[in-house]
Amino acid sequence: MSDQKTADIQRRTEAVKDQLIRKGLLAEEDVQHFLDLAEEWKPENGARVVARAWTDPEFRQRLLDDATSACAEMGYTGLQGEYIVALENTPELHNVVVCTQCSCTAWPVLGLPPDWYKSPEYRARVVRQPRRVLSEMGLELSPDIGVRVWETSAETRYMVIPLRPSGTEALGVDDLSALVTREALIGVALASQCER
Amino acid sequence: MSDQKTADIQRRTEAVKDQLIRKGLLAEEDVQHFLDLAEEWKPENGARVVARAWTDPEFRQRLLDDATSACAEMGYTGLQGEYIVALENTPELHNVVVCTQCSCTAWPVLGLPPDWYKSPEYRARVVRQPRRVLSEMGLELSPDIGVRVWETSAETRYMVIPLRPSGTEALGVDDLSALVTREALIGVALASQCER
Amino acid sequence: MDSIHDLGGMQGFGAVRVERDEPVFHEPWQATAFALMVATQVVMRSHNADEYRHSIERMSPSHYLQAHYYERVLTGTTTLLVEKGLLDLQDLEARSGGVFPLAAPVAENPMSDRVPQTEARFTEGDRVRVLPISPAGHVRAPKFCRGHVGTVVHRAPKFSFPDTSAHGGERRKEHTYHVEFSAQALWPREGGANDSVVVDLWDSYLEAASS
Amino acid sequence: MDSIHDLGGMQGFGAVRVERDEPVFHEPWQATAFALMVATQVVMRSHNADEYRHSIERMSPSHYLQAHYYERVLTGTTTLLVEKGLLDLQDLEARSGGVFPLAAPVAENPMSDRVPQTEARFTEGDRVRVLPISPAGHVRAPKFCRGHVGTVVHRAPKFSFPDTSAHGGERRKEHTYHVEFSAQALWPREGGANDSVVVDLWDSYLEAASS
Numbered sequence: 001m002s003d004q005k006t007a008d009i010q011r012r013t014e015a016v017k018d019q020l021i022r023k024g025l026l027a028e029e030d031v032q033h034f035l036d037l038a039e040e041w042k043p044e045n046g047a048r049v050v051a052r053a054w055t056d057p058e059f060r061q062r063l064l065d066d067a068t069s070a071c072a073e074m075g076y077t078g079l080q081g082e083y084i085v086a087l088e089n090t091p092e093l094h095n096v097v098v099c100t101q102c103s104c105t106a107w108p109v110l111g112l113p114p115d116w117y118k119s120p121e122y123r124a125r126v127v128r129q130p131r132r133v134l135s136e137m138g139l140e141l142s143p144d145i146g147v148r149v150w151e152t153s154a155e156t157r158y159m160v161i162p163l164r165p166s167g168t169e170a171l172g173v174d175d176l177s178a179l180v181t182r183e184a185l186i187g188v189a190l191a192s193q194c195e196r
Numbered sequence: 197m198s199d200q201k202t203a204d205i206q207r208r209t210e211a212v213k214d215q216l217i218r219k220g221l222l223a224e225e226d227v228q229h230f231l232d233l234a235e236e237w238k239p240e241n242g243a244r245v246v247a248r249a250w251t252d253p254e255f256r257q258r259l260l261d262d263a264t265s266a267c268a269e270m271g272y273t274g275l276q277g278e279y280i281v282a283l284e285n286t287p288e289l290h291n292v293v294v295c296t297q298c299s300c301t302a303w304p305v306l307g308l309p310p311d312w313y314k315s316p317e318y319r320a321r322v323v324r325q326p327r328r329v330l331s332e333m334g335l336e337l338s339p340d341i342g343v344r345v346w347e348t349s350a351e352t353r354y355m356v357i358p359l360r361p362s363g364t365e366a367l368g369v370d371d372l373s374a375l376v377t378r379e380a381l382i383g384v385a386l387a388s389q390c391e392r
Numbered sequence: 393m394d395s396i397h398d399l400g401g402m403q404g405f406g407a408v409r410v411e412r413d414e415p416v417f418h419e420p421w422q423a424t425a426f427a428l429m430v431a432t433q434v435v436m437r438s439h440n441a442d443e444y445r446h447s448i449e450r451m452s453p454s455h456y457l458q459a460h461y462y463e464r465v466l467t468g469t470t471t472l473l474v475e476k477g478l479l480d481l482q483d484l485e486a487r488s489g490g491v492f493p494l495a496a497p498v499a500e501n502p503m504s505d506r507v508p509q510t511e512a513r514f515t516e517g518d519r520v521r522v523l524p525i526s527p528a529g530h531v532r533a534p535k536f537c538r539g540h541v542g543t544v545v546h547r548a549p550k551f552s553f554p555d556t557s558a559h560g561g562e563r564r565k566e567h568t569y570h571v572e573f574s575a576q577a578l579w580p581r582e583g584g585a586n587d588s589v590v591v592d593l594w595d596s597y598l599e600a601a602s603s
Numbered sequence: 604m605d606s607i608h609d610l611g612g613m614q615g616f617g618a619v620r621v622e623r624d625e626p627v628f629h630e631p632w633q634a635t636a637f638a639l640m641v642a643t644q645v646v647m648r649s650h651n652a653d654e655y656r657h658s659i660e661r662m663s664p665s666h667y668l669q670a671h672y673y674e675r676v677l678t679g680t681t682t683l684l685v686e687k688g689l690l691d692l693q694d695l696e697a698r699s700g701g702v703f704p705l706a707a708p709v710a711e712n713p714m715s716d717r718v719p720q721t722e723a724r725f726t727e728g729d730r731v732r733v734l735p736i737s738p739a740g741h742v743r744a745p746k747f748c749r750g751h752v753g754t755v756v757h758r759a760p761k762f763s764f765p766d767t768s769a770h771g772g773e774r775r776k777e778h779t780y781h782v783e784f785s786a787q788a789l790w791p792r793e794g795g796a797n798d799s800v801v802v803d804l805w806d807s808y809l810e811a812a813s814s
Contacts, residue, residue: 004491007491008490012484019484020432031424034431101397102448124400128403128579151592153592153593183410200701203699208695209632212677212680212681227642234637275641281759296609310625316613323612324793325793327795332618344801345800347801348803350743352781352803396607402664403707404606452616457665526789528790582711
């Protein structure tokens with residue numbers, strides 16, 4: 001970098017896009033296509049998968065055996081969903097997902113990840129001090145519960161199946177899915193008795 | 197850090213100094229004392245040690261056996277000079293000094309280190325790519341010459357004894373010492389036939 | 393590549409800040425940067441995902457830490473487009489009205505010399521040690537687990553080996569394994585007794601361990 | 604502490620910039636920061652050199668990389684003075700007219716549990732392996748040599764063990780050794796055949812190696 005000032009990030013982004021389109025390497029529709037896709041990837045998808053697993057024992061088993069096809073049968077598949085593994089929380093074990101080296105996430109079921117997931121703070125600390133990070137984020141876990149942190153270092157994309165909150169026996173799938181946030185699917189929160 | 201702006205570094209420094217003096221924890225003379233000392237620590241000291249080693253075989257041997265006392269007998273001792281080791285370059289081996297974790301240096305013989313020595317660039321790269329770093333800094337070494345990088349990770353403080361340039365047989369100690377720069381004492385340059 | 397991107401276990405960072413009801417994109421340029429990152433790989437096929445990840449790793453550490461995620465995305469993608477001659481840096485700088493910082497060039501000799509493992513060498517329950525490798529080029533074994541012994545808890549399918557595919561090498565596929573390391577083995581005085589970290593590791597990164 | 608300060612071998616950095624005829628201090632505050640760093644340790648004895656080094660390690664990685672060397676010096680020193688109750692941060696911020704960023708607190712449980720080695724266990728020519736330690740507190744074994752085998756080329760005198768003295772532990776002294784690692788062992792595809800790196804390592808960091 002010279003002593004000149006760094007260009008505004010918005011103008012840098014526009015310059016790349018404009019030049020790719022001007023040279024015919026990409027079309028405006030290509031860009032729009034992936035923005036439309038990004039709208040379809042959202043944590044509500046993963047929440048529906050979880051709610052169904054809570055209420056349908058056979059689906060739960062299929063999800064644990066082969067989450068990629070179990071999610072695909074609900075329509076959640078595609079980029080960064082090529083090999084999904086579902087991690088079921090139990091009263092003894094809590095699962096948390098991170099990508100320390102970049103910010104990989106199961107897009108079709110979790111959506112594009114939030115800024116905190118992509119931050120150096122989360123990526124550096126959650127593998128070393130998971131209980132402390134979770135506590136700072138509002139989730140206090142008993143020392144009796146083991147914490148298993150899953151590092152997304154290769155091509156597996158993870159989703160957490162949180163514990164079904166007690167007192168939700170009467171709820172249907174739609175109401176249940178409303179209890180599952182993006183944070184719960186990553187493992188930094190529990191499924192809540194209060195709706196999202 | 198809050199959203200407020202970081203205070204100017206000059207004002208931060210003055211605030212610390214003023215408060216230490218106001219509280220009687222330090223005196224203005226204490227601060228001045230170490231600034232005066234810093235003036236005495238300079239690469240010219242190490243250059244004189246090298247020139248003497250080039251011309252006095254017994255001193256050279258004492259320097260290689262116990263550089264701490266050999267330097268002390270010339271008056272170069274004190275802070276960060278408690279245990280000095282002299283590294284003699286040979287036609288087959290070139291020595292380079294670094295401190296990857298902070299910026300330790302033998303103050304009494306080398307002086308306080310220059311900014312490049314303290315930079316992340318030098319500290320990160322010279323242990324991994326010493327030939328490339330030296331080359332970028334203007335020192336091309338034949339592949340026949342081994343490079344030994346000395347990492348100042350504990351309490352040993354190093355100084356390099358560069359090779360005496362050819363054609364300097366007629367020079368006395370003062371003229372010889374003028375050929376030895378701080379960079380030569382660290383090992384990123386050779387002693388030069390041209391004066392500093 | 394031993395670069396700033398390999399953050400797992402690095403200390404000195406503060407609290408994780410969670411934004412309530414965070415939008416997917418905070419500003420329009422972030423959406424564009426995201427779409428360009430995917431479109432260059434999927435539509436243009438100008439580079440693969442491993443080259444892309446490596447391009448971000450090559451950013452200067454200071455720039456990496458200061459940049460928002462989608463600035464890293466744009467920087468890596470643009471670096472590759474410029475390196476491959478598809479875009480011109482001077483032109484981009486003229487159009488954007490300032491310096492356009494890119495990532496550093498690929499190291500010399502970046503290609504992995506790990507022996508390809510076409511057949512799975514390990515299975516669930518096996519104890520494995522992560523090799524203490526430190527290659528100049530792309531690698532996906534995080535530093536925090538290198539040299540440590542863990543247990544295979546799952547064998548995943550074969551996936552393209554990133555250390556070669558990031559550098560134009562032959563496409564080879566290897567199984568990856570979910571390897572569980574006890575937290576106390578990784579960080580003896582910090583890790584909880586019941587806690588562990590599971591890392592997804594290619595076969596080539598591992599050797600059999602007895603204990 | 605696995606922090607940004609442990610830079611040896613980290614990739615992604617650019618060229619080393621040498622300033623011709625560089626002055627010892629570029630601005631008066633740098634001289635003051637230097638003098639305060641020494642005077643607090645030597646005159647006030649408010650902290651020792653190991654606490655001081657560790658205080659700089661605790662700076663946030665982003666601040667560390669952006670700060671000039673003497674800003675790191677001032678930040679570490681001031682952090683300790685505030686932690687020890689000798690200076691008040693709010694007062695310093697009021698006087699300096701803005702935020703005064705300090706280093707992060709010491710980790711929980713930072714004290715080393717390495718067994719003290721009062722007698723030298725190694726001698727010149729011995730092959731030794733650096734233990735793959737990753738302590739929460741201060742340590743002076745650089746990451747790039749951890750887990751690697753080298754040869755002792757010199758035994759230095761005993762010096763205070765930094766991992767305990769940085770955290771108020773008993774003052775214990777151990778020999779350090781100049782341990783030579785072949786460049787090809789550290790970086791297989793990059794290191795020159797005749798090249799090596801010598802690291803000065805406390806006895807406790809090492810174990811005997813057969814090969």
